[in-house]
Amino acid sequence: MERVFVYGTLRKNERNHHLLKDCKCMAEQAWIYGTLYDTYNNYPTMTLHENDKVYGEIYEVSKSQLNQLDLLEDYVPGRKNNLYERVFRKVYTDIGEEEVFVYICNRPELLQEEVPYGDWKLYRMLKNPHQTVSYLAYGSCMDDDRFKLAKVDHYFNKVIGVGVLQGYSMKYLYSAQDGGRADILEDGGETEGILYELPFEAISYLFKREGFYSKCYRPTFVTVKADGKLHEDVLTFHVYEKKEESAPPIHYATEILRGSKGRVSEGYFKKLQLDLKRLGVEIDI
Structure with missing residues (x-):
């Protein structure tokens, strides 16, 4: 089993969350150092950044479920032109910190608008x-x-x-x-x-x-x-x-x-x- 941090359409009640419906949510209140962006394609992306925070959730996933997420994020290990890269980074929760997978931007053209406060759900609510x-x-x-x-x-x-x-x-x-x-x-x-x-x-x-x-x-x-x-x-x-x-x-x-x-x-x-x-x-x- 692996753990993955999600911050956009894979979060609870978002349109791609069905891919995680059988996965255990390990933390609803989680964050990573990074900057969140609206791609203007009805989904966000993020970059790693030490001075900002991105909020999301952590899920435990099987190898097959992780493969489904790779397909959604257009990520193939070793490929140069991936839409997202899957990296292993430290994520923080209310009760500690751990290293998990997270998908980060691999296409600069996706960085259309910085999402204030680093929370996709909040951003969508305020709109x-x-x-x-x-x-x-x-x-x-x-x-x-x-x-x-x-x-x-x-x-x-x-x-x-x-x-x-x-x-x-x-x-x-x-x-x-x-x-x-x-x-x-x-x-x-x-x-x-x-x-x-x-x-x-x-x-x-x-x-x-x-x-x-x-x-x-x-x-x-x-x-x-x-x-x-x-x-x-x-x-x-x-x-x-x-x-x-x-x-x-x-x-x-x-x-x-x-x-x-x-x-x-x-x-x-x-x-x-x-x-x-x-x-x-x-x-x-």
Whole structure:
């Protein structure tokens, strides 16, 4: 078995993902040092670059499945005019790093437009403003006080239900001056939150609040279960540079507990309280 990093049409819910439907996803939150480009052919390509990041997923594939990917990427070992080259490079995940295969550009004419932020899914979402967006809040955005203060609460009035995110734990891994902030860590755990349906206009507020442009949190897309249904490509936020877990300030912890009480499951609410207590924060809600 081999492992391969994918960043474009092979990602979950993208048009060529069917080639990986029987493959095990080893990491949804993965990245490599490189620069992503739109080829203007409805698929991206990338080059290796030490100062930029490209986001994607890692899959475990058999030899025959890898051959299918080679065919898709027009790669033949040893051929000079390949569309892509398949190389072995270091890729990073929430729980470590490993060397895997990745397909990189071998034709300069494909490098039509640099994709900002290095995420093909995000790039495509932002090019389609005439849509609603599913969004999972798992931290302070479960509480609506700051929505009201910012006069954006009308964006958040359509709640789908309690969303369950499998494979991730909620921990306080973003380090602010006054303490930790919530993050999701892809470590096999489970996180609950509030699943919203938002108008596209709400995204700019969330990007500003989450510090997207200052590289505090980055948008990412996950699968969430709510009301017995799976919701694909749900927007949520993931810390760029994770630190050691640290206690959040009282005001922030209060928002999380206030926003989740009576909404998430009783067991998960108790877990939130116990996690805060473990970090030395006790609040009576």
